[in-house]
Structures are given as C-alpha cells and as structure tokens.
Amino acid sequence: MKEIIKALGNVIFKMPQGFYVTFKHLFKKPVTLDYPRRKKPMVPRYRGRHYLERYEDGTERCVCCGLCAAACPADAIYMEPAENEKGERYSKVYEINLLRCIFCGFCEEACPEEAIFLGQEYEFSSDNRNSFIWTKEQMLVPHPRKDNPFKWIYRRVRKVYGVTDKGK
Amino acid sequence: MLEVVLISSLKVVVVMIGVLTACAYATYLERKIVAFMQHRIGPLYAGPYGLLQPIADAVKLIFKEDVVPNNVERWMYTLAPIISFVPAMLTFAVVPFAADATIFDHEVKMVISDLNIGVLFIFAVTSLGIYGIVLAGWSSGSKYSLMGGLRSSAQMISYEVSYSLSIIGVILVANTLSLRELVEQQASVGDWYIWRQPLGFLLYLTCAIAETNRLPFDLPEAESELVAGYHTEYSSMRFATFFIGEYGNMLAVSAVGTTLFLGGWQGPYLPSFIWFLIKVFLFMFFYIWLRATFPRFRYDQLMAFGWKVLLPLALLNAMVTAAVVML
Numbered sequence: 332m333k334e335i336i337k338a339l340g341n342v343i344f345k346m347p348q349g350f351y352v353t354f355k356h357l358f359k360k361p362v363t364l365d366y367p368r369r370k371k372p373m374v375p376r377y378r379g380r381h382y383l384e385r386y387e388d389g390t391e392r393c394v395c396c397g398l399c400a401a402a403c404p405a406d407a408i409y410m411e412p413a414e415n416e417k418g419e420r421y422s423k424v425y426e427i428n429l430l431r432c433i434f435c436g437f438c439e440e441a442c443p444e445e446a447i448f449l450g451q452e453y454e455f456s457s458d459n460r461n462s463f464i465w466t467k468e469q470m471l472v473p474h475p476r477k478d479n480p481f482k483w484i485y486r487r488v489r490k491v492y493g494v495t496d497k498g499k
Numbered sequence: 500m501l502e503v504v505l506i507s508s509l510k511v512v513v514v515m516i517g518v519l520t521a522c523a524y525a526t527y528l529e530r531k532i533v534a535f536m537q538h539r540i541g542p543l544y545a546g547p548y549g550l551l552q553p554i555a556d557a558v559k560l561i562f563k564e565d566v567v568p569n570n571v572e573r574w575m576y577t578l579a580p581i582i583s584f585v586p587a588m589l590t591f592a593v594v595p596f597a598a599d600a601t602i603f604d605h606e607v608k609m610v611i612s613d614l615n616i617g618v619l620f621i622f623a624v625t626s627l628g629i630y631g632i633v634l635a636g637w638s639s640g641s642k643y644s645l646m647g648g649l650r651s652s653a654q655m656i657s658y659e660v661s662y663s664l665s666i667i668g669v670i671l672v673a674n675t676l677s678l679r680e681l682v683e684q685q686a687s688v689g690d691w692y693i694w695r696q697p698l699g700f701l702l703y704l705t706c707a708i709a710e711t712n713r714l715p716f717d718l719p720e721a722e723s724e725l726v727a728g729y730h731t732e733y734s735s736m737r738f739a740t741f742f743i744g745e746y747g748n749m750l751a752v753s754a755v756g757t758t759l760f761l762g763g764w765q766g767p768y769l770p771s772f773i774w775f776l777i778k779v780f781l782f783m784f785f786y787i788w789l790r791a792t793f794p795r796f797r798y799d800q801l802m803a804f805g806w807k808v809l810l811p812l813a814l815l816n817a818m819v820t821a822a823v824v825m826l
Binding site for chain 2: 334338342346357360361362
C-alpha cells in the first residue's frame with residue numbers, strides 16, 4: 332500500500348518535473364558544432380599557426396636576428412641568415428617544427444621587427460612527419476598586410492603588461 | 500474471391516512496407532530527439548538533415564560480416580531473431596489504420612483482418628515475442644546473453660499480467676474485443692477511453708514500455724551491466740532483425756494504445772490515416788522523451804514495482820470498472 336501511494340505520488344508530482352526539464356531542453360540551441368563543416372570562431376588572442384610579415388614595400392620583416400629562436404622554450408625554430416643585394420640581412424632558411432612548437436607566443440613577443448605573428452588556424456594534421464616542419468615559404472604572407480589584427484592585439488597586450496616599444 | 504485475395508495481399512504489402520519504413524525512421528527520430536534534448540545535433544551527414552541515415556544504417560548492417568560464435572545452439576540461434584521479429588509485425592494485422600473507404604466501388608476495410616477477438620489476438624501474439632529474446636539469450640552460449648534472456652523472461656512475465664489487466668477495463672466498458680468496433684465507439688474526443696480509463700491508460704503505458712524492453716525498463720539489454728544483453732553475440736542482419744523487432748514492437752504497442760485509448764483514426768478535418776499517424780507519433784515521442792529523461796531501474800526495484808504497485812493497481816482498476824459497468 333505504501334509503495335502504491337509513493338508510486339502514484341511520483342507519477343503525479345515528481346515525474347512531470349523531469350519531463351518538463353527534458354522538454355525545455357528540446358528547444359535550446361545545441362552545443363555540439365557540426366565541426367568539419369562549421370568552425371567555431373576563435374577568440375582574438377588565440378595562438379595558432381605562425382605568419383611571417385612583410386613591410387609595405389614587400390620586403391620581409393624578418394632580419395634573422397635569432398631572438399625568436401632564443402626565446403623559444405621548445406627549441407622549435409631554426410634559421411640561417413643571408414644578405415640580399417642591398418646588403419641587408421634576411422633569413423635564407425626559416426623553419427618551425429610544429430611538432431615541437433607549443434604555441435606559447437614567445438617568438439611573437441621577442442621579435443623586435445614585429446615579423447612573426449601567431450594566427451588563428453589550428454588544423455595541422457598530416458600523415459607525414461616531415462610536413463610538420465614549416466618552411467619560410469609556407470609562413471610568409473604573400474602581400475604586406477594593411478591591418479594585421481594580431482599586431483593590434485599584440486600591441487595592446489604589451490601595453491597592458493607595461494612593456495613599451497623599444498624603437499619608438 | 501480473387502478480388503478479396505488481391506485486396507488483402509495489397510493491404511498486407513502496404514502495411515508491411517509502411518511498418519518497416521516507420522521502424523527505420525523511428526530510429527532516426529529517436530536519435531534526433533534524444534540528441535536535441537541533450538544539446539547535440541544528431542545524425543547530419545547522410546542526406547539533408549541526415550534523413551537518409553536509416554537507409555545508410557540498413558545498408559551497413561546488411562553488408563557486415565555475419566559472425567556466428569562456435570558454441571551456439573545453431574537452430575535456436577538462427578530462429579530467435581525471426582521469432583522476435585514476426586510477432587511485432589503480426590500485431591499490425593488487426594490494427595485499423597484508417598476509416599473504411601470505397602475504392603472502385605469496393606467497400607475496403609482499412610485493416611488487414613477485422614478479427615472479432617482482435618485484442619485477444621494481440622495479447623497472444625505479443626507474448627510470443629518473449630520467446631525470441633529468451634531463446635536468443637539461451638542459444639548464444641554467452642553469460643551476458645543468458646543473463647539478458649533470464650531477466651527478460653522474468654520481467655515480461657511480471658509485466659504481462661498487469662499489461663493484460665490494464666486493458667480489461669477498456670474491454671469491460673466497450674463490451675467488444677474487435678479493434679474496429681472499439682475505434683468506432685470513440686467517435687468524438689469526449690468518447691476516448693482515456694477519459695473513462697485514466698488509470699488504465701497509465702498502467703498500459705507503463706507496462707507497454709516494460710513489455711518492449713525500453714528505458715527505463717531496458718534491463719535485458721542494460722549495456723552497462725550486460726554488454727548488450729540477449730543480442731550480444733548477434734551481428735549483421737541477425738542483429739538488425741532484433742532491432743527492427745524492437746522498434747516494430749514499440750510501434751505495435753503505440754498503435755494498439757492509440758486504438759484502445761486515443762480513438763484510433765478518429766479525428767476532425769484531417770484524413771483518418773493522418774490522424775492515426777499523428778497519434779502513433781505522439782506515443783513514440785513519449786517513448787523517446789521518457790528515454791531521454793529517466794535512468795534505468797535497478798532489478799529488484801523493477802520486480803517490486805511490477806508486483807507490488809502495478810498488479811494491485813491493475814486489479815483495482817479492473818474491479819472498480821467491473822463494478823461500475825455492473826451497476
């Protein structure tokens with residue numbers, strides 16, 4: 332008798348509450364993303380793949396000073412310097428091993444020329460280990476970028492941390 | 500004579516195809532609704548909105564390797580899926596799915612066979628489905644299957660009693676066993692037997708879920724304890740047959756519930772067939788809703804609930820109804 336009353340009470344008072352909860356959630360926006368087809372917008376400060384920037388006249392910003400390689404805690408950056416016809420220093424070889432890279436952004440911070448920036452892309456999967464060593468050609472932007480959003484964020488972050496631009 | 504045979508076989512083909520399609524799309528519906536209730540998106544890739552997913556599943560299951568373990572009881576192992584599949588389909592033989600229609604000057608009853616003991620036939624047939632599950636559990640030669648089969652037999656016997664008793668109320672009020680007559684008696688919404696037998700409807704719903712081994716009564720296939728229960732050792736199309744059987748049973752129970760309590764195909768404005776489909780869909784939605792809402796019973800809770808709660812309530816319902824009808 333006790334069980335019957337308890338069961339009936341559950342059916343009348345408690346079960347509708349549970350049903351209401353699940354029904355309410357039926358109309359809420361799904362959290363799951365239809366991933367490969369639809370991608371989540373990353374936050375502006377997200378650190379993904381690297382970009383090498385150019386000056387407005389199209390020459391590379393990187394002068395192969397080696398500060399990024401020195402700052403890199405994962406020892407992922409390798410570079411070889413050379414001189415162009417004007418006698419300016421530039422990097423002949425600039426490689427980042429993405430398997431070693433931990434995407435900390437120290438290279439971005441260390442760079443005095445604002446040449447390297449971390450972008451938003453994060454899909455690097457490959458079936459070949461060699462393809463994870465990214466060369467200069469892969470990272471160099473084809474044209475000088477007018478408004479590099481990462482640069483803006485980077486400057487703001489530096490300001491927040493009280494780091495002043497050395498040259499200016 | 501020829502015409503009768505022709506019309507009957509046509510009806511059989513149409514109902515069979517309809518039920519099998521409905522079974523396939525019940526899986527789609529379930530996956531989608533449960534997904535939305537859990538903030539997921541469900542199948543999306545096969546066709547627009549994943550609408551071809553059931554077909555993709557069917558093709559996959561047909562082309563899968565049919566693995567038969569060494570120590571199975573061959574005959575029973577082969578027979579079991581069929582035994583659980585056939586009764587689910589047989590139920591639809593007596594369920595009227597639309598109003599009688601006149602096609603080419605022929606009076607066509609929209610029911611395969613208008614048995615005068617339809618309700619009894621349904622009881623007889625649905626009880627047979629248990630054999631498939633029990634035999635599958637026993638013949639697989641695996642402890643998980645055996646446990647699933649045993650649980651299922653105990654559960655089904657416990658709930659079968661209340662299941663039958665829950666309908667007795669309706670039969671007492673309606674004074675007929677023919678499903679067609681039952682539907683005709685529920686012409687308007689006020690005449691639906693759900694209003695005259697609310698407790699009976701509740702009991703029917705509960706027992707029907709237990710009968711079809713669905714959550715929260717899905718102990719025979721409790722995956723967290725028994726791998727997959729009675730169909731652990733089945734693969735490929737044999738497994739698919741069990742699967743269709745389960746969903747067919749769900750549909751059968753929904754269709755019978757619709758006919759007994761919700762007025763079958765009766766309804767205003769829309770064609771009768773559409774009304775029938777809507778009501779069956781509501782039943783199915785409830786099933787899925789329940790699955791997304793409540794966790795599984797513990798085994799002793801299940802038994803206690805069946806014998807100590809459902810059976811006395813069903814008996815009480817039958818007794819009170821009988822007394823009222825007598826007066």
